[in-house]
Amino acid sequence: MKAFTIPTPVRYGINTALLILFLIAGNAITQSGLLGRAQNAIIIQVGFFIILAVSLNLVTGYLGQLPLGHAGFMAVGAYAGALFWRAHILPETLSIVVGLLLAGVVAALFGILIGVPALRLRGDYLAIITLGFGEIIRVVLTNLDSITYGARGLLNIPRHSSFLVVYICVIISCAVIHTLMKSRHGRAILSIRENEIAAESCGVKTTYYKVMAFAVSAFFAGIAGALFAGNLGILVPANFDFMTSINILMIVVLGGLGSMFGSVVAAAVLTFLPFVLQPLADYRMIIYSLMLIIVMIFKPSGLMGSYDFSLSRILEKVIGKALSLGRDKGGKNHGKA
Amino acid sequence: MGKRDPKAPFVPHRDAYKAPIMECVNLGIDFGGLTAVNDFCITIGPTEICGLIGPNGAGKTTIFNLLTKVYQPTRGSVYLQGIDTKDMNSVKANKAGLARTFQNIRLFKNMTVAENVLVGLHNSISYGLGEAILRFPSYWREERIARSRALELLEIFDMQDIGDQKAGSLPYGAQRRLEIVRALATAPKVLLLDEPAAGMNPAETEELMENIQKINKVFKIAILLIEHDMKLVMGICEGIGVLNYGRLIAKGTPAEIQRNPLVVEAYLGKGQSDSESGGEDSA
Ligand SMILES: Nc1ncnc2c1ncn2[C@@H]1O[C@H](COP(=O)(O)OP(=O)(O)O)[C@@H](O)[C@H]1O
Ligand SMILES: [Mg+2]
Numbered sequence: 331m332k333a334f335t336i337p338t339p340v341r342y343g344i345n346t347a348l349l350i351l352f353l354i355a356g357n358a359i360t361q362s363g364l365l366g367r368a369q370n371a372i373i374i375q376v377g378f379f380i381i382l383a384v385s386l387n388l389v390t391g392y393l394g395q396l397p398l399g400h401a402g403f404m405a406v407g408a409y410a411g412a413l414f415w416r417a418h419i420l421p422e423t424l425s426i427v428v429g430l431l432l433a434g435v436v437a438a439l440f441g442i443l444i445g446v447p448a449l450r451l452r453g454d455y456l457a458i459i460t461l462g463f464g465e466i467i468r469v470v471l472t473n474l475d476s477i478t479y480g481a482r483g484l485l486n487i488p489r490h491s492s493f494l495v496v497y498i499c500v501i502i503s504c505a506v507i508h509t510l511m512k513s514r515h516g517r518a519i520l521s522i523r524e525n526e527i528a529a530e531s532c533g534v535k536t537t538y539y540k541v542m543a544f545a546v547s548a549f550f551a552g553i554a555g556a557l558f559a560g561n562l563g564i565l566v567p568a569n570f571d572f573m574t575s576i577n578i579l580m581i582v583v584l585g586g587l588g589s590m591f592g593s594v595v596a597a598a599v600l601t602f603l604p605f606v607l608q609p610l611a612d613y614r615m616i617i618y619s620l621m622l623i624i625v626m627i628f629k630p631s632g633l634m635g636s637y638d639f640s641l642s643r644i645l646e647k648v649i650g651k652a653l654s655l656g657r658d659k660g661g662k663n664h665g666k667a
Numbered sequence: 668m669g670k671r672d673p674k675a676p677f678v679p680h681r682d683a684y685k686a687p688i689m690e691c692v693n694l695g696i697d698f699g700g701l702t703a704v705n706d707f708c709i710t711i712g713p714t715e716i717c718g719l720i721g722p723n724g725a726g727k728t729t730i731f732n733l734l735t736k737v738y739q740p741t742r743g744s745v746y747l748q749g750i751d752t753k754d755m756n757s758v759k760a761n762k763a764g765l766a767r768t769f770q771n772i773r774l775f776k777n778m779t780v781a782e783n784v785l786v787g788l789h790n791s792i793s794y795g796l797g798e799a800i801l802r803f804p805s806y807w808r809e810e811r812i813a814r815s816r817a818l819e820l821l822e823i824f825d826m827q828d829i830g831d832q833k834a835g836s837l838p839y840g841a842q843r844r845l846e847i848v849r850a851l852a853t854a855p856k857v858l859l860l861d862e863p864a865a866g867m868n869p870a871e872t873e874e875l876m877e878n879i880q881k882i883n884k885v886f887k888i889a890i891l892l893i894e895h896d897m898k899l900v901m902g903i904c905e906g907i908g909v910l911n912y913g914r915l916i917a918k919g920t921p922a923e924i925q926r927n928p929l930v931v932e933a934y935l936g937k938g939q940s941d942s943e944s945g946g947e948d949s950a
Contacts, residue, residue, distance in 0.1 A: 506800050513799030513806065514792045521786045524775035530757035531735060531767055533790045533853055
């Protein structure tokens with residue numbers, strides 16, 4: 331019996347409708363004042379952590395490399411976006427879009443700049459060199475006093491990171507990385523993780539794809555950085571220290587390397603957790619470490635493994651079941667339970 | 668029959684009037700002080716099936732690595748359709764028409780069977796990054812064509828129904844077959860098979876022999892294989908080269924090789940007669 335499949339246009343229609351519904355509902359709720367200031371802030375924060383985790387997952391989960399400088403790209407994007415927004419050279423809506431794109435592009439350029447030499451290295455070496463890069467960025471930003479105001483902080487950044495802006499970015503990042511991974515380019519990236527020598531023997535330009543994955547990852551990290559800047563309205567280089575990179579990595583590992591859905595869920599959980607655990611604030615780091623240890627012991631592939639959520643697949647299963655039940659009832663009963 | 672000069676080309680009669688597809692001239696590589704391969708010369712006709720045999724550690728796999736540019740040779744050259752491959756890397760060598768399998772299987776284990784073949788088809792699909800992300804019509808069209816091509820290729824080994832399984836979950840023999848399909852997907856002119864029958868039972872080996880011959884006929888490509896299973900090598904190879912300590916010590920038809928006392932000595936050890944069954948399953 332042929333399994334039931336939802337035609338592609340219908341699937342796209344359903345997904346788009348649901349996403350728009352989500353955006354409208356979310357926007358209404360955050361605007362309505364139903365939630366407190368703190369809750370709204372958390373929801374926005376979940377948004378850019380999702381982008382950070384999903385973009386890091388591209389390099390860590392799909393490409394199979396371990397960079398430790400994701401906060402560096404975030405910082406570059408944050409300052410690029412913030413400085414552009416502060417200049418007020420465009421009308422607001424256009425300014426938001428251009429500022430975000432600029433943040434992404436500048437971060438992607440840094441990604442290529444770092445990626446070309448760094449990706450010749452593997453494993454620990456790549457981790458160390460990207461870690462160093464992240465720190466260098468932070469130090470440079472601190473010392474570029476005339477532009478960034480260093481440790482005193484860049485103030486008066488327009489607060490552009492509304493629910494709508496942040497979650498449109500979330501949806502675009504997830505969609506782009508998803509469609510990328512379901513293409514020949516995505517398969518090339520996966521093949522490098524699986525076996526680099528075999529990938530080359532199949533004619534996959536491994537260096538090109540490594541740099542590309544790195545650049546795309548940096549692009550979205552840069553956008554997340556700009557959203558971060560537009561949320562707080564103030565930036566200090568210390569926002570982008572090594573621990574930020576580690577936090578993002580922890581989200582990806584907890585969610586499951588190579589699972590976008592896992593990254594999304596873990597980003598939400600790990601951002602909400604400190605909020606919920608406020609009374610236990612002193613033990614926060616202990617709780618995090620315990621969580622990581624427990625997950626690594628009982629589910630080393632992360633909460634979601636490499637599972638990826640697909641609404642249409644679930645729908646197809648449900649409808650397929652219903653149809654086959656109907657058929658069994660309508661026709662002769664084959665004695666199947 | 669007299670002994671052949673090991674350096675003389677061997678090309679089957681039907682290919683003799685065609686330009687060779689691949690030529691190696693005095694190929695050699697050193698690893699530190701160790702000369703793993705030296706003075707390796709071979710000429711392969713465009714539709715020839717030939718074999719490379721020799722004891723373990725003789726340098727057979729190293730020759731495949733030299734041909735596919737996993738290693739750059741210390742000496743000598745490889746010509747593909749008359750073009751020097753000196754400046755090529757693995758990717759360019761593949762595009763120039765060389766595809767291979769690996770002695771220690773290198774599948775993309777966490778990808779599905781179909782995806783493994785689709786990676787092989789990577790360069791026969793041409794849509795760009797933007798077309799992929801925005802899902803242009805070209806994306807859908809080329810993906811559909813590539814998927815049906817992948818299934819077609821899997822049909823060679825009757826694997827079209829397991830396209831959705833993880834490659835790593837396949838039994839050993841099936842993994843070896845999948846590697847061949849993946850290599851074929853890159854549309855090679857020369858297919859290099861490194862011990863394709865290793866770990867297969869006699870029935871599987873028998874089937875593999877037929878399939879190698881089928882691939883050779885249907886795709887009209889040259890096949891160079893390394894194998895220890897003498898029944899397979901003697902059964903399907905038209906030309907055989909024998910390697911010992913990194914040097915070709917003999918080259919010729921299966922009959923010539925079986926009669927060659929040098930080969931019998933190097934490959935089977937002294938004291939063996941040059942009997943018909945010479946060297947069966949010696950590995
Ligand atoms: N990367 C390498 N570095 C050093 N020695 C190597 C390397 N690759 C192969 N060798 C050596 O070259 C010789 C031939 O190995 P190989 O080609 O694998 O033999 P075969 O495939 O004929 O069994 C062996 O002595 C092996 O140790
Ligand atoms: Mg070998």
